[in-house]
Amino acid sequence: MNNKFDALKDDDSGDHDQDQGSPKDSEKEKTEDKDEDQNSSRRKMVVPGAGEHPLQYNYTFWYSRRTPGRPASTQSYEQNIKQIGSFASVEQFWRFYSHMIRPGDMTGHSDFHLFKEGIKPMWEDDANKMGGKWIIRLRKGLASRCWENLILAMLGEQFMVGEEICGAVVSVRFQEDIISIWNKTASDQATTARIRDTLRRVLNLPPNTIMEYKTHTDSIKAWEDFHGLVNPSGGR
Amino acid sequence: MSTECQKTTAKAIPSTRRVTINDAAHMPNDYSTTPGGTLFSTTPGGTRIIYDRKFLLGCRSSPVAKTPPRGLPKIPGVTSPPSNEPDEKASNGELINKKTTSPESSTTGDDSQFEMDI
Numbered sequence: 001m002n003n004k005f006d007a008l009k010d011d012d013s014g015d016h017d018q019d020q021g022s023p024k025d026s027e028k029e030k031t032e033d034k035d036e037d038q039n040s041s042r043r044k045m046v047v048p049g050a051g052e053h054p055l056q057y058n059y060t061f062w063y064s065r066r067t068p069g070r071p072a073s074t075q076s077y078e079q080n081i082k083q084i085g086s087f088a089s090v091e092q093f094w095r096f097y098s099h100m101i102r103p104g105d106m107t108g109h110s111d112f113h114l115f116k117e118g119i120k121p122m123w124e125d126d127a128n129k130m131g132g133k134w135i136i137r138l139r140k141g142l143a144s145r146c147w148e149n150l151i152l153a154m155l156g157e158q159f160m161v162g163e164e165i166c167g168a169v170v171s172v173r174f175q176e177d178i179i180s181i182w183n184k185t186a187s188d189q190a191t192t193a194r195i196r197d198t199l200r201r202v203l204n205l206p207p208n209t210i211m212e213y214k215t216h217t218d219s220i221k222a223w224e225d226f227h228g229l230v231n232p233s234g235g236r
Numbered sequence: 237m238s239t240e241c242q243k244t245t246a247k248a249i250p251s252t253r254r255v256t257i258n259d260a261a262h263m264p265n266d267y268s269t270t271p272g273g274t275l276f277s278t279t280p281g282g283t284r285i286i287y288d289r290k291f292l293l294g295c296r297s298s299p300v301a302k303t304p305p306r307g308l309p310k311i312p313g314v315t316s317p318p319s320n321e322p323d324e325k326a327s328n329g330e331l332i333n334k335k336t337t338s339p340e341s342s343t344t345g346d347d348s349q350f351e352m353d354i
Binding site for chain 1: 284285286287288289291292293295296298300301302303304305307308309311313314315316
């Protein structure tokens, strides 16, 4: 019965920085194999039903959770992430959302990811590898409302940055919650500035809220540095 | 058959107007409005399907939204069964499939799901 609480220890991420346990190159193929197994019954593209309101893009909900009691280094990110399903219309979105727990009520080290269909919530996905994310750390109690406002703005195309948005993540951690929104091109400052301004507007954040932009290449570097330095038995 | 239409190239946004915001009170109330009152129905990337928050929230009560999506994975504590049929769900997956598809097919009529207090 060793470190049951390891899962709760780290809280500095908007996504899977600490969870990923395998080299980048082999990871993608494996994930694809796994996806086929997992979702062979609904790999067909979803379409809006008759009379429903189509969205600009189809989206997929994902869920991930660190399994308590095992060090994260033995679990790869892909083992912990699960597809919930895809939707193409406003009504289909609500079908999922209404049958999912609110992030503020989740326990442990858990994340919801909402990404455009075909983009995996991983740094290595082609759509993400040149990208980055805006991160907002929230004190406990705000995650549900902020997450809802964030994803409604994304689904409703409120960011006005063309094809740039990849997806959004809410991460429930021990002492705080984190929401983030990922875009394709980290170097495109006009885009990242516009996303930041839209976030401020739609999330209705207190004026002193700190927003941080992090490129995925930096995230990968930080992850590798950390895991290169840490003692393997030292947790995470 | 004109070839000219295919030679359209991307152009900058035709006109730019800067609006300075010094106070949160100057921000618009809804997502479809930008500071200064411009309304985008078309964006630089072409026409896009845009919904504001209020509209999206309005669709929440649509009858379709009440039934769980088919194939919703059961993740304890994360995805919840519909509140009115937890027993069937636990005992018989087939039955649930039938139940969830039937309301879907009846959504073309807008009567059955709503009741009026008279």
